[in-house]
Amino acid sequence: MTNPAAPGWYPDPSGLHQLRYYDGTRWTEHTHSYAPQQPASAAVTLAGLYATTEKVFGALTIACLLLAAFLFVTEVRAGRISCGSVLDPQPDPSLLGAWACNDALTSRANWAGIAILVGAGFWIAGAVFSRSRKKLQAAGN
Missing domain, CATH: 1.10.287 (Helix Hairpins)
Structure with a gap:
Protein backbone atom coordinates (compact mmCIF):
# COMPACT_ATOMS: atom_id res chain seq x y z
CA MET A 1 0.00 0.00 0.00
CA THR A 2 1.30 3.47 -0.80
CA ASN A 3 1.51 6.00 1.97
CA PRO A 4 -1.19 8.68 2.00
CA ALA A 5 -0.13 12.29 1.55
CA ALA A 6 -2.01 13.85 4.47
CA PRO A 7 -1.77 12.87 8.13
CA GLY A 8 -4.82 11.08 9.56
CA TRP A 9 -6.52 7.80 10.44
CA TYR A 10 -6.54 5.22 7.63
CA PRO A 11 -7.28 1.51 7.32
CA ASP A 12 -4.31 -0.43 8.66
CA PRO A 13 -1.98 -1.34 5.77
CA SER A 14 -1.36 -4.74 7.43
CA GLY A 15 -4.96 -5.70 6.55
CA LEU A 16 -6.29 -5.91 10.11
CA HIS A 17 -9.74 -4.53 10.90
CA GLN A 18 -8.41 -1.45 12.57
CA LEU A 19 -7.40 2.09 11.82
CA ARG A 20 -3.77 3.20 12.09
CA TYR A 21 -2.57 6.78 12.34
CA TYR A 22 -0.30 8.13 9.59
CA ASP A 23 1.63 11.20 10.78
CA GLY A 24 2.52 12.46 7.32
CA THR A 25 5.86 10.64 7.09
CA ARG A 26 5.33 7.22 8.62
CA TRP A 27 2.73 4.86 10.14
CA THR A 28 2.66 5.20 13.94
CA GLU A 29 1.90 2.56 16.58
CA HIS A 30 -1.43 4.25 17.39
CA THR A 31 -4.39 2.08 16.32
CA HIS A 32 -8.13 2.15 16.75
CA SER A 33 -10.53 -0.81 16.32
CA TYR A 34 -13.43 -0.62 13.93
CA ALA A 35 -15.82 -3.02 12.25
CA PRO A 36 -15.85 -2.69 8.49
CA GLN A 37 -19.25 -1.71 7.14
CA GLN A 38 -20.95 -3.60 4.37
CA PRO A 39 -21.38 -1.61 1.21
Missing part, protein backbone atom coordinates in the same frame (compact mmCIF):
# COMPACT_ATOMS: atom_id res chain seq x y z
CA ALA A 40 -24.74 0.13 0.89
CA SER A 41 -25.06 -1.17 -2.66
CA ALA A 42 -25.72 -4.71 -1.35
CA ALA A 43 -28.80 -3.53 0.57
CA VAL A 44 -29.98 -1.45 -2.38
CA THR A 45 -29.53 -4.38 -4.74
CA LEU A 46 -31.49 -6.73 -2.47
CA ALA A 47 -34.33 -4.22 -2.14
CA GLY A 48 -34.32 -3.80 -5.91
CA LEU A 49 -34.45 -7.56 -6.39
CA TYR A 50 -37.47 -7.85 -4.09
CA ALA A 51 -39.28 -5.02 -5.89
CA THR A 52 -38.49 -6.49 -9.31
CA THR A 53 -39.65 -9.97 -8.29
CA GLU A 54 -42.97 -8.62 -7.03
CA LYS A 55 -43.47 -6.73 -10.31
CA VAL A 56 -42.71 -9.88 -12.32
CA PHE A 57 -45.29 -11.89 -10.36
CA GLY A 58 -47.84 -9.12 -10.93
CA ALA A 59 -47.09 -8.92 -14.66
CA LEU A 60 -47.35 -12.70 -15.07
CA THR A 61 -50.69 -12.71 -13.24
CA ILE A 62 -52.07 -10.00 -15.52
CA ALA A 63 -50.73 -11.73 -18.63
CA CYS A 64 -52.43 -15.02 -17.70
CA LEU A 65 -55.75 -13.32 -17.00
CA LEU A 66 -55.58 -11.41 -20.29
CA LEU A 67 -54.87 -14.66 -22.11
CA ALA A 68 -57.89 -16.26 -20.46
CA ALA A 69 -60.10 -13.33 -21.45
CA PHE A 70 -58.82 -13.59 -25.03
CA LEU A 71 -59.59 -17.31 -25.11
CA PHE A 72 -63.11 -16.74 -23.78
CA VAL A 73 -64.18 -13.99 -26.19
CA THR A 74 -62.49 -14.80 -29.51
CA GLU A 75 -64.10 -16.90 -32.20
CA VAL A 76 -63.63 -20.66 -32.05
CA ARG A 77 -63.35 -22.55 -35.31
CA ALA A 78 -63.51 -26.29 -35.92
CA GLY A 79 -61.88 -26.53 -39.31
CA ARG A 80 -64.06 -24.40 -41.61
CA ILE A 81 -66.97 -24.36 -39.16
CA SER A 82 -67.47 -21.22 -37.05
CA CYS A 83 -68.61 -22.10 -33.53
CA GLY A 84 -68.94 -18.67 -31.92
CA SER A 85 -67.02 -18.05 -28.70
CA VAL A 86 -66.86 -19.79 -25.35
CA LEU A 87 -69.08 -17.07 -23.86
CA ASP A 88 -71.47 -17.05 -26.86
CA PRO A 89 -71.46 -20.51 -28.47
CA GLN A 90 -73.18 -20.82 -31.84
CA PRO A 91 -72.62 -24.41 -32.95
CA ASP A 92 -73.32 -25.52 -36.50
CA PRO A 93 -76.80 -27.10 -36.68
CA SER A 94 -75.55 -30.24 -38.48
CA LEU A 95 -74.70 -33.28 -36.39
CA LEU A 96 -71.02 -33.28 -37.42
CA GLY A 97 -70.81 -29.50 -36.90
CA ALA A 98 -72.38 -29.71 -33.45
CA TRP A 99 -69.95 -32.46 -32.41
CA ALA A 100 -66.92 -30.59 -33.79
CA CYS A 101 -68.00 -27.30 -32.21
CA ASN A 102 -68.65 -28.93 -28.85
CA ASP A 103 -65.17 -30.43 -28.90
CA ALA A 104 -63.52 -27.15 -30.00
CA LEU A 105 -65.43 -25.03 -27.46
CA THR A 106 -64.66 -27.47 -24.63
CA SER A 107 -60.97 -27.46 -25.52
CA ARG A 108 -60.88 -23.64 -25.64
CA ALA A 109 -62.69 -23.38 -22.28
CA ASN A 110 -60.23 -25.85 -20.74
CA TRP A 111 -57.23 -23.78 -21.93
CA ALA A 112 -58.85 -20.60 -20.59
CA GLY A 113 -59.34 -22.34 -17.24
CA ILE A 114 -55.70 -23.40 -17.20
CA ALA A 115 -54.64 -19.79 -17.88
CA ILE A 116 -56.79 -18.63 -14.95
CA LEU A 117 -55.32 -21.26 -12.62
CA VAL A 118 -51.75 -20.40 -13.62
CA GLY A 119 -52.52 -16.68 -13.12
CA ALA A 120 -53.94 -17.46 -9.66
CA GLY A 121 -50.76 -19.42 -8.89
CA PHE A 122 -48.61 -16.44 -9.82
CA TRP A 123 -50.82 -14.16 -7.73
CA ILE A 124 -50.54 -16.45 -4.69
CA ALA A 125 -46.77 -16.83 -5.14
CA GLY A 126 -46.42 -13.05 -5.35
CA ALA A 127 -48.50 -12.57 -2.20
CA VAL A 128 -46.45 -15.15 -0.28
CA PHE A 129 -43.21 -13.56 -1.50
CA SER A 130 -44.40 -10.08 -0.55
CA ARG A 131 -45.46 -11.22 2.92
CA SER A 132 -42.13 -12.98 3.47
CA ARG A 133 -40.25 -9.85 2.38
CA LYS A 134 -42.24 -7.71 4.81
CA LYS A 135 -41.53 -10.15 7.67
CA LEU A 136 -37.80 -10.07 6.87
CA GLN A 137 -37.83 -6.26 6.79
CA ALA A 138 -39.69 -6.13 10.11
CA ALA A 139 -37.08 -8.45 11.63
CA GLY A 140 -34.37 -6.03 10.50
CA ASN A 141 -32.78 -8.22 7.81
Whole structure:
Protein backbone atom coordinates (compact mmCIF):
# COMPACT_ATOMS: atom_id res chain seq x y z
CA MET A 1 0.00 0.00 0.00
CA THR A 2 1.30 3.47 -0.80
CA ASN A 3 1.51 6.00 1.97
CA PRO A 4 -1.19 8.68 2.00
CA ALA A 5 -0.13 12.29 1.55
CA ALA A 6 -2.01 13.85 4.47
CA PRO A 7 -1.77 12.87 8.13
CA GLY A 8 -4.82 11.08 9.56
CA TRP A 9 -6.52 7.80 10.44
CA TYR A 10 -6.54 5.22 7.63
CA PRO A 11 -7.28 1.51 7.32
CA ASP A 12 -4.31 -0.43 8.66
CA PRO A 13 -1.98 -1.34 5.77
CA SER A 14 -1.36 -4.74 7.43
CA GLY A 15 -4.96 -5.70 6.55
CA LEU A 16 -6.29 -5.91 10.11
CA HIS A 17 -9.74 -4.53 10.90
CA GLN A 18 -8.41 -1.45 12.57
CA LEU A 19 -7.40 2.09 11.82
CA ARG A 20 -3.77 3.20 12.09
CA TYR A 21 -2.57 6.78 12.34
CA TYR A 22 -0.30 8.13 9.59
CA ASP A 23 1.63 11.20 10.78
CA GLY A 24 2.52 12.46 7.32
CA THR A 25 5.86 10.64 7.09
CA ARG A 26 5.33 7.22 8.62
CA TRP A 27 2.73 4.86 10.14
CA THR A 28 2.66 5.20 13.94
CA GLU A 29 1.90 2.56 16.58
CA HIS A 30 -1.43 4.25 17.39
CA THR A 31 -4.39 2.08 16.32
CA HIS A 32 -8.13 2.15 16.75
CA SER A 33 -10.53 -0.81 16.32
CA TYR A 34 -13.43 -0.62 13.93
CA ALA A 35 -15.82 -3.02 12.25
CA PRO A 36 -15.85 -2.69 8.49
CA GLN A 37 -19.25 -1.71 7.14
CA GLN A 38 -20.95 -3.60 4.37
CA PRO A 39 -21.38 -1.61 1.21
CA ALA A 40 -24.74 0.13 0.89
CA SER A 41 -25.06 -1.17 -2.66
CA ALA A 42 -25.72 -4.71 -1.35
CA ALA A 43 -28.80 -3.53 0.57
CA VAL A 44 -29.98 -1.45 -2.38
CA THR A 45 -29.53 -4.38 -4.74
CA LEU A 46 -31.49 -6.73 -2.47
CA ALA A 47 -34.33 -4.22 -2.14
CA GLY A 48 -34.32 -3.80 -5.91
CA LEU A 49 -34.45 -7.56 -6.39
CA TYR A 50 -37.47 -7.85 -4.09
CA ALA A 51 -39.28 -5.02 -5.89
CA THR A 52 -38.49 -6.49 -9.31
CA THR A 53 -39.65 -9.97 -8.29
CA GLU A 54 -42.97 -8.62 -7.03
CA LYS A 55 -43.47 -6.73 -10.31
CA VAL A 56 -42.71 -9.88 -12.32
CA PHE A 57 -45.29 -11.89 -10.36
CA GLY A 58 -47.84 -9.12 -10.93
CA ALA A 59 -47.09 -8.92 -14.66
CA LEU A 60 -47.35 -12.70 -15.07
CA THR A 61 -50.69 -12.71 -13.24
CA ILE A 62 -52.07 -10.00 -15.52
CA ALA A 63 -50.73 -11.73 -18.63
CA CYS A 64 -52.43 -15.02 -17.70
CA LEU A 65 -55.75 -13.32 -17.00
CA LEU A 66 -55.58 -11.41 -20.29
CA LEU A 67 -54.87 -14.66 -22.11
CA ALA A 68 -57.89 -16.26 -20.46
CA ALA A 69 -60.10 -13.33 -21.45
CA PHE A 70 -58.82 -13.59 -25.03
CA LEU A 71 -59.59 -17.31 -25.11
CA PHE A 72 -63.11 -16.74 -23.78
CA VAL A 73 -64.18 -13.99 -26.19
CA THR A 74 -62.49 -14.80 -29.51
CA GLU A 75 -64.10 -16.90 -32.20
CA VAL A 76 -63.63 -20.66 -32.05
CA ARG A 77 -63.35 -22.55 -35.31
CA ALA A 78 -63.51 -26.29 -35.92
CA GLY A 79 -61.88 -26.53 -39.31
CA ARG A 80 -64.06 -24.40 -41.61
CA ILE A 81 -66.97 -24.36 -39.16
CA SER A 82 -67.47 -21.22 -37.05
CA CYS A 83 -68.61 -22.10 -33.53
CA GLY A 84 -68.94 -18.67 -31.92
CA SER A 85 -67.02 -18.05 -28.70
CA VAL A 86 -66.86 -19.79 -25.35
CA LEU A 87 -69.08 -17.07 -23.86
CA ASP A 88 -71.47 -17.05 -26.86
CA PRO A 89 -71.46 -20.51 -28.47
CA GLN A 90 -73.18 -20.82 -31.84
CA PRO A 91 -72.62 -24.41 -32.95
CA ASP A 92 -73.32 -25.52 -36.50
CA PRO A 93 -76.80 -27.10 -36.68
CA SER A 94 -75.55 -30.24 -38.48
CA LEU A 95 -74.70 -33.28 -36.39
CA LEU A 96 -71.02 -33.28 -37.42
CA GLY A 97 -70.81 -29.50 -36.90
CA ALA A 98 -72.38 -29.71 -33.45
CA TRP A 99 -69.95 -32.46 -32.41
CA ALA A 100 -66.92 -30.59 -33.79
CA CYS A 101 -68.00 -27.30 -32.21
CA ASN A 102 -68.65 -28.93 -28.85
CA ASP A 103 -65.17 -30.43 -28.90
CA ALA A 104 -63.52 -27.15 -30.00
CA LEU A 105 -65.43 -25.03 -27.46
CA THR A 106 -64.66 -27.47 -24.63
CA SER A 107 -60.97 -27.46 -25.52
CA ARG A 108 -60.88 -23.64 -25.64
CA ALA A 109 -62.69 -23.38 -22.28
CA ASN A 110 -60.23 -25.85 -20.74
CA TRP A 111 -57.23 -23.78 -21.93
CA ALA A 112 -58.85 -20.60 -20.59
CA GLY A 113 -59.34 -22.34 -17.24
CA ILE A 114 -55.70 -23.40 -17.20
CA ALA A 115 -54.64 -19.79 -17.88
CA ILE A 116 -56.79 -18.63 -14.95
CA LEU A 117 -55.32 -21.26 -12.62
CA VAL A 118 -51.75 -20.40 -13.62
CA GLY A 119 -52.52 -16.68 -13.12
CA ALA A 120 -53.94 -17.46 -9.66
CA GLY A 121 -50.76 -19.42 -8.89
CA PHE A 122 -48.61 -16.44 -9.82
CA TRP A 123 -50.82 -14.16 -7.73
CA ILE A 124 -50.54 -16.45 -4.69
CA ALA A 125 -46.77 -16.83 -5.14
CA GLY A 126 -46.42 -13.05 -5.35
CA ALA A 127 -48.50 -12.57 -2.20
CA VAL A 128 -46.45 -15.15 -0.28
CA PHE A 129 -43.21 -13.56 -1.50
CA SER A 130 -44.40 -10.08 -0.55
CA ARG A 131 -45.46 -11.22 2.92
CA SER A 132 -42.13 -12.98 3.47
CA ARG A 133 -40.25 -9.85 2.38
CA LYS A 134 -42.24 -7.71 4.81
CA LYS A 135 -41.53 -10.15 7.67
CA LEU A 136 -37.80 -10.07 6.87
CA GLN A 137 -37.83 -6.26 6.79
CA ALA A 138 -39.69 -6.13 10.11
CA ALA A 139 -37.08 -8.45 11.63
CA GLY A 140 -34.37 -6.03 10.50
CA ASN A 141 -32.78 -8.22 7.81
